[in-house]
Amino acid sequence: MSNNATSFKSLVDQKLVRSGEKDKVKELLRTRLVECGWRDDLKALCKDVIQSKGLEHITVEELILEITPKGRAMVPDTVRAEVLQRIRKVLSDP
Numbered sequence: 001m002s003n004n005a006t007s008f009k010s011l012v013d014q015k016l017v018r019s020g021e022k023d024k025v026k027e028l029l030r031t032r033l034v035e036c037g038w039r040d041d042l043k044a045l046c047k048d049v050i051q052s053k054g055l056e057h058i059t060v061e062e063l064i065l066e067i068t069p070k071g072r073a074m075v076p077d078t079v080r081a082e083v084l085q086r087i088r089k090v091l092s093d094p
Helices: 003-017 024-037 038-053 060-074 077-092
Strands: none
Touching: 003 024, 003 077, 024 038, 024 077, 038 060
């Protein structure tokens, strides 16, 4: 990630924290992911990976490295849009 992207992410994070909205946005995301079945799908994916590689042959870190990109790709566009809309609203408020 470039320095500009890192700086922007840091500024967004600071604004969310200062406004008191960070925890609310995180809870909204958590709720929507559970409602749409993403959490269950991710758990199933984890089980599949563990079964295919064998419990003795995979570490938690390796599981996370394999699952993270797939999990991010599995987030429904509607959930992404709702969370982004909420963040944009916070950023646009004075």
